[in-house]
Amino acid sequence: MVDVLGSQRDLFDVPDDVAYFNAASLSPMLHAVREAGDAALRRRARPWTIREADWFTDVERLRSLLGALLGADAEGVALVPATSYGFAVAAGVLGAERPRQVLVLAEEYPSGIYTWRRMVQRHGGGVTTVTREAGQTWTDAVIAAIDERVDIVSVPNVHWTDGGLVELDRVAARAREAGARLVVDASQSLGVMPLDVAALRPDFVVSVGYKWLLGPFGRGYLWAAAEHRDGRPLEENWIVRADSDDFAGLVDYRDEYLPGARRYDQGARTLFELTPMAIAALEQIHAWTPARIAATLAGITADVAARVTAAGAGITATEPRGPHLLGLRVPGGATDRAAAALRQAGCYVARRGDALRVSPHLHVTPADVDRLVGTLAAAVRPPSG
Secondary structure, eight states: OOOOOOOOGGGBOOOTTOEEOBTTTSOOOBHHHHHHHHHHHHHHTOGGGOOTTHHHHHHHHHHHHHHHHTTSOGGGEEEESSHHHHHHHHHHHHHTTSOEEEEEETTOOHHHHHHHHHHHHHHOEEEEEEOOOTTOOHHHHHHHHOOTTOOEEEEESBOTTTOBBOOHHHHHHHHHHHTOEEEEEOTTTTTTSOOOHHHHOOSEEEEESSSTTOOOTTOEEEEEOGGGTTSOOSSOOGGGBTTTTOGGGTTSOOOOBOSGGGGGOOTTTTOTTTHHHHHHHHHHHHHHOHHHHHHHHHHHHHHHHHHHHTTTSOOEEOSSBOSSOEEEEOSTTOHHHHHHHHHHTTEEOEEETTEEEEBOOTTOOHHHHHHHHHHHHHHHSOOOO
């Protein structure tokens, strides 16, 4: 059993009149993250206070914190601006100038889809889209679609539209059996659902930092397995080269890269204004632990699902799903009406595909849940008489 956390609302900048259930789009900001950003801006305003070593120390701290969330060290972590950048690195390494067949989920997040489409346009191959039969889980659908013709399996831990669960351990085992590579988009799970790359053995993991990692926009992450850390980066920048900390020696150009996955770092990776914010966010996640976050949010989403489905309005909830992300489907074309009613009530969810996506974080209170359930049930339930 994992201990659950009480409401952490006092740590977030969420006013009492807001019921925010949209962390899957953009997380609310921790006060500690905001304060770290304010301090970083003050330092950046005075560049004479920034030492040469400061170009490296914070990014390595951040790299270590992210690696620890993956059950790994810093060596496999690259600092990137977005999932599209991380996917592009993975495609460049795994494409290897020959045709590849890539397997993806239907209605998956667009950045990965566009990247794989471009890769097969350049090198040949194709993209296979997995759909589900009625009553079939994403996990079973993916496993059934993997055979010896598949070269790359690109999946998330939960589907971004409604939280539908993909059991990565089972998918990874089947991918290895078939000789396929595994790329995981953890943008909608990392920071909540524990992910151990030593056990899972993926080839690449990508994630943004502004959702469940509670960090700023523009700071994302890529993890690369050891066998892929000598690939060609997307760009050539000075700071990822050997001895780049010797500023006087930068005119002595070096072909060698820094060790590990650092060669894949984005240009201007230091991001003096954003990196301290990302550090503060990851430090808080480590303090809570993903397991405790997951257990707490699972209780909230289970409560929401049980109450709205029992309300007699015909609302259905995604099953099986991740602990933190819930898709609700309303009957009879009432989705627009329900979404409008929720906005009017100061209750924020997202529409993704045909689902109302509910994604709480630890700022959510019982009163927020009451407002969500009551407003949604009233909006969807047919008028009496």
